[in-house]
Amino acid sequence: MMMSRLVCLPGLLCTAEAYADVLRGIDVPADVMELPDSDNFQGIASDIAAALPDRAILVGMSMGSYLCLEIARREPDRVAGMVLIGCTAEADSEQSAAKRGKVVKWARREGLDALSDTICAGMLSPQNRAKAPLRQKIARMAHAQGLEIFQRHQAALAGRPDNTAALSEITCPALVITGADDTVTPPHAGRDLAEGLANGRFVEIENAGHLVVLERPDVVAAQLNLFIGHDMKKETLAE
Secondary structure (H helix, E strand, C coil): CCCCCEEEECCCCCCHHHHHHHHCCCCCCEEECCCCCCCCHHHHHHHHHHHCCCCEEEEEECHHHHHHHHHHHHCHHHEEEEEEECCCCCCCCHHHHHHHHHHHHHHHHHCHHHHHHHHHHHHCCCCCCCCHHHHHHHHHHHHHHHHHHHHHHHHHHHCCCCCHHHHHHCCCCEEEEEECCCCCCCHHHHHHHHHHCCCEEEEEECCCCCCHHHHCHHHHHHHHHHHHHHHHHHHHHHC
């Protein structure tokens, strides 16, 4: 049986470059799909789902992982498996949604370089915050995306649904990866997500924050290879 195609979805203010180092370490072909430019979360999910190859294995980081989860819930026949990195099933609280709008206003006032510096300070593990190549990559992707897309994607995230009650209905193999120092979607949130899924498994990665794909790409690649070589093969044999 032909292996399902790996499709990677980046996070907020990230481009395909976010996965460059990960893809160099995996054993199967993969595509990175840029997120559609829209402020409608459901519309973004629908557009991505329509462009997927048959029975794709979805890999998402942050915003990309929320979209993977939504697509798997809505169109389970399109998804063979998924890897959710820095993810929670919960929707934004009213306070969190309001904060997104405030961050956008602040970023418009202070600029993309200040926004990039804030991302590095708040989303990277303390061990990684001073690494110049990592900081440069984050700034490069932020400038490539720009403030207009940032604003629309923040609005989309503020309106995303809560998928907690539907987790047990998602039956494809799923790996949830969380950085040990992630303060956005902490390890307990990732663990709860994996336990709620019908066929979920949780991995915590040391020396990484919310941007574990950028911080520990070698470890993420190794986990992807294990997921494809073990979890997905076990699912194929069970069919």
